[in-house]
Amino acid sequence: MTKKTTQPKILFGLDTFGDIPTDKDGKLMTHAAAIRQVVDEAVLADKLGIDVISVGEHHREDFSISSPETVLAGIATKTKNIKLASGVTVLSSDDPVRVFERFATVDALSSGRAQIILGRGSFTESFPLFGYDLKDYEILFEEKVALMAEVLKEKPVTWEGTTRAALNDADIYPKTESGRIHTSIGVGGSPQSVVRAAKYGFPLMLAVIGGSPDRFVPYVDLYQHAAKEFGTSSDEIGIHSPGFIADTDEQARRIAWPAHKTNFDRIGRSRGWPPITREHFDYEIDHGSLYIGSPETVAKKMAKTIKTLGVMRFDLVYGGGPMPAAAREHMIELYATKVIPRISELLAEKPDGKK
Amino acid sequence: MAKNNKPALGIIGAGKLGVTLTRLALKAGYTVYIAGSGVASKIELSTKVITPGAVAVTAKEAARRADIVILALPLGKYRTLPVDALHGKLVIDAMNYWWEIDGEDEALKNPASSTSELVQAFLPGSRVVKALSHMGYHHLHDEARPKDTPGRKAIAIAGNRVADTVTVAELVNDLGFDPVIIGNLASGKKLEPGNPAFGANVDAATLKTYL
Numbered sequence: 001m002t003k004k005t006t007q008p009k010i011l012f013g014l015d016t017f018g019d020i021p022t023d024k025d026g027k028l029m030t031h032a033a034a035i036r037q038v039v040d041e042a043v044l045a046d047k048l049g050i051d052v053i054s055v056g057e058h059h060r061e062d063f064s065i066s067s068p069e070t071v072l073a074g075i076a077t078k079t080k081n082i083k084l085a086s087g088v089t090v091l092s093s094d095d096p097v098r099v100f101e102r103f104a105t106v107d108a109l110s111s112g113r114a115q116i117i118l119g120r121g122s123f124t125e126s127f128p129l130f131g132y133d134l135k136d137y138e139i140l141f142e143e144k145v146a147l148m149a150e151v152l153k154e155k156p157v158t159w160e161g162t163t164r165a166a167l168n169d170a171d172i173y174p175k176t177e178s179g180r181i182h183t184s185i186g187v188g189g190s191p192q193s194v195v196r197a198a199k200y201g202f203p204l205m206l207a208v209i210g211g212s213p214d215r216f217v218p219y220v221d222l223y224q225h226a227a228k229e230f231g232t233s234s235d236e237i238g239i240h241s242p243g244f245i246a247d248t249d250e251q252a253r254r255i256a257w258p259a260h261k262t263n264f265d266r267i268g269r270s271r272g273w274p275p276i277t278r279e280h281f282d283y284e285i286d287h288g289s290l291y292i293g294s295p296e297t298v299a300k301k302m303a304k305t306i307k308t309l310g311v312m313r314f315d316l317v318y319g320g321g322p323m324p325a326a327a328r329e330h331m332i333e334l335y336a337t338k339v340i341p342r343i344s345e346l347l348a349e350k351p352d353g354k355k
Numbered sequence: 356m357a358k359n360n361k362p363a364l365g366i367i368g369a370g371k372l373g374v375t376l377t378r379l380a381l382k383a384g385y386t387v388y389i390a391g392s393g394v395a396s397k398i399e400l401s402t403k404v405i406t407p408g409a410v411a412v413t414a415k416e417a418a419r420r421a422d423i424v425i426l427a428l429p430l431g432k433y434r435t436l437p438v439d440a441l442h443g444k445l446v447i448d449a450m451n452y453w454w455e456i457d458g459e460d461e462a463l464k465n466p467a468s469s470t471s472e473l474v475q476a477f478l479p480g481s482r483v484v485k486a487l488s489h490m491g492y493h494h495l496h497d498e499a500r501p502k503d504t505p506g507r508k509a510i511a512i513a514g515n516r517v518a519d520t521v522t523v524a525e526l527v528n529d530l531g532f533d534p535v536i537i538g539n540l541a542s543g544k545k546l547e548p549g550n551p552a553f554g555a556n557v558d559a560a561t562l563k564t565y566l
Contacts, residue, residue, distance in 0.1 A: 124455040134458030135431070138392075189371045189492075191401035192391070211493025222404040229400065271455070272548025280556070287497070 008235075010306060010347070012340045013052030013315035014045055014332065015087045015240055018065030019263065021325040028322055034064035037325055039074045041332055046079035048336030054087030054117065054240070054315050059125045062266055069102040069114075076110035084110055087205075087240060087315065088119030088186040092140040093126040095164060096148040100172055100181070107176045114176075117205050118148060119186035120193075139163065142196070145185070149200040152183055184238065187219075194222050201232030206239045206309070208289045209317075213239070213305045220309055238313030239305065242320050243291030245298050245334045246327065252293045257281055259321030260290075291316060295338035302339070303346035361385050361529070362522075365421025367414045367436065368428035369398045372449060375492040376425055376530070377406040379499055383529040386410075390417040392428070392435075415440045423526065425487065426450050426474070431457030433474050442480035445519055447526075449487040450474070451548055469544035471513065484514030484523045485543035487530075494556040499531025509533040509559035511552060511566065513543035533559040537566050 020034045029037065042053040053075065055068040065071055072084040084106055089099055099116065107114035120141050127134050143161040150157045154175055160166040185197035186205040197204045204223050206216050220237055227234030246252035257278065264276045284290040291298045302314055316335065319328045364380050366373050369391035380387050387409040391398040395411045402411040418424050418440035426436070430450040448471045452463040466473055475483040487495070487510055498508045510532040514520040524534035537545065546552050551565040 122455070128459075134456065137456065189374075191369065191374055191405055192398070195401055210491070211497050215493065215496050218405040222401055225404050226400055268554075271453070272550075273554035274551055288493075 011051040011313040015054040015315040015317040017056040017063040031064040042075040046082040052083040054085040085115035090121040116183040198226035203236035240315040242317040249293040259323040263321030299342035362422035365417030365424040373427035379530040388417040390414040486512040509562040
């Protein structure tokens, strides 16, 4: 567990699902090239001092990463300081024992930089793929979080449930050098998920992918109340939201819009919602949860959210949709060299605007 | 009837949609009984913190104590509803078939009728009206506005009895939206996923062009 300091540092991360970028000629990359692109971007982020790279787990054509910890292992040996997180690991359709083994391995390769974010994910294509029934959605997550909490203690585990074979005094390897893999729970707005995270003492990652971030203020309160009730710690709350940064606001919207629309409409087709309008896109940038614009615009919006929710970590989901690889790389540079320093300045300002 | 002469609301489903509707209803001065999928104690803490003022109860209790009951649970679970306790009640169906939660369900995916008619058939003693189903929960949260606000967003209502749709229209108005009554329960099909009105976060005039 982290120690409380008087001036806690806010962590800034990047998060990707391994969307397929376009190359110099505007052609979609292969899945393999998209994965190598993420590794290159993580190396860049590490050089520039970004705190965390999170990679999500999806099992769809439009996202290249289905096995986050394998990608993280690739990043691990090429980087020095950046934390290596999943975002999220779909625990319901995975096995907590194997999740631990894989992340403990990444932790070894990276000398202690592995992190897990457990979640249910908003996509559920992993269920039929791995032979799980969506009707068991609740119980699968509930039981596996409970088992995961035990496994993470790195002591022999005795456990019995309905969703996998029982464990009797089972020791699980490799052990980590620190004795603990940093593990959070990602939640999307279900109050019971927030309570569950507090119950097991897991840090909370709020996935805010649309609408005003302010509406999550009560969830932060709930997490703190619940942690107090369960006697667990509640000082680590982070947020994950999508964004894109370019040199100017106009340029950022121009590059992000077609990629975002392609991404959103493809998902919408399978879920039965109509194509996204430009008006909605602009609304989300101006009032909702899209952090898109110049470094100044994005820094101001992120700083506002950090202040409003009191979060200690912000993972910006980058590269949504088929976006030029070069634009993604430029975004990472702007994030590290302009946005993050500017947010620190903004957060240091007193409410009256004076330093 | 509860305070302000407003009907008491029961909200079955304490997830994203149920919580959002509870917040809007409390703000509008309604008494709200909210229920999750299990015992009341499971949602007591979250109710106290996120929707202070609402009363955490079981689904059966919410149905029994409320005048109007809003269904905000996953559609795939509608067969778990307390049929007897809902007898004689006005029931608002805010549910949609969402395969990523409900699983592949042929009966729900390609029903012969609207999904609200399936719910009505399961609740023969209740009067089912479809409403509050087409707008995403975060839009419901962000877009609620007082009556007569220019550009106020609209919510479509489908039901078989005019009196019931008018009652629901009053509730929709109180929650912060312009009600648009579109016809009988079968016409609620136009609000389901895959149709232009699904996901609609637009004003009344625009919503009508989608229907």
